[in-house]
Amino acid sequence: MGSGKEENTNTFIATDQSLSKQIRSLCTKMCICTALMIFLAFGILMIGFGFRGETDTYTAFPDEVYYMDYNVYNLSFSKKNEQIKLGFEIFRNTPLHIGPKQKDSTQIFAGNNLACASCHLNGGTKPFGAPLIGVIKRFPQYRGREDKMGTIEERINGCMERSMNGKMMPESSQEMQALIAYMGWLGRAAPSNGKIEGQGFLKVEIPNRAVDLGHGQRVFENICVECHGTDGQGQVQDNGLYLYPPLWGEDSYNNGAGMTRVITAAQFIKGNMPYGTTFDKPVLSDEEAYDVAGYINQKLRPTKPNREIDFPDLVKKPVSTPYGPYVDSFSVEQHQLGPFQPIMEYYTEKYKINKSK
Ligand code: HEC
């Protein structure tokens, strides 16, 4: 086909040289014109974005689902809506409802005073802040940690047992059902497969070296102590709930939580910390996020029982899971603090799996 085209051009040039020249110069002019127009249009677009970006932060949202009204208190009164509001209350003020601040001890499931919203920011509606918009539609889903299809109830209980350092909540309980109702409502505008832009966390370019704990400590002292305190224990408000949650210690997430993976924590921190940071204007560099994530995750925190039975198919274990067993022969320390590239390369070569965390 290519050679046919060339032949045609050649005969054309041979028969009429000057016409060909005219056409060529016309083509060049048109090309320059088009390029100019594209350049101009792009410029106008950029100015438009920049301008609106300053006056209306919403223009930066990566997916239109974030434009919905997610304030539960704007909902009218109905049985369903009251359940959604209760779900939000549990999500925001978790310790009061299902945690240590609950007076009825039979209703206590969370073991620490974090809230779901401590990590699923803005009530689970922040892009790259582990948003839960559409999450109900994403389940049931295959889960590597259990190597089976998992339900949304099981996934919530996964965070209960690890991030909340607690125990499983009965699936039929009012609280579980209210959380699910809230998340279902969050996903009302999400596509049927539940997939949205800004899901999970911001990707971070993981430095090809081990975590520098000294640098991590300096970042912590320069930036994080302002809110999380010099001892990393956060700050409690008059009502007993955290204004700033702790980053380690006995009231923090346990050592089986997703946040104890350096790569996951670095991604969370990069797109969301210091508080108020948005994915489009990260404050920390990738190196700073990586090192400070390693620093906080080397501190003591509660122990998750039976961690070793996680990931029955060990090949699927994320490379930065800080506890064994592993199917590779890299040290536990390297799985905790990197460098992760050699581990990732090992899985790509041996198992043809590209691991990102
Ligand atoms: C210490 C931080 C932390 C806390 C507290 C926490 N989670 Fe999570 N949660 C995570 C992380 C990290 C993930 C994995 C996010 C990802 O990879 O997209 C996650 C995932 C989830 C998912 C699955 C999300 C998805 O897109 O598949 C659900 C549902 C969930 N959490 C619910 C809850 C609920 C409900 C609570 C409170 C009872 C809670 N979480 C508390 C950190 C936390």
Ligand code: HEC
């Ligand atoms: C301006 C205050 C502020 C600063 C500075 C700040 N944070 Fe946070 N951080 C928060 C708040 C507030 C939350 C909980 C959000 C919520 O409850 O809505 C949080 C939550 C977190 C969480 C998840 C919940 C938990 O306690 O584990 C981590 C991890 C975290 N911050 C790490 C950091 C790191 C690392 C730094 C420094 C690079 C940092 N933060 C700087 C205010 C801050």
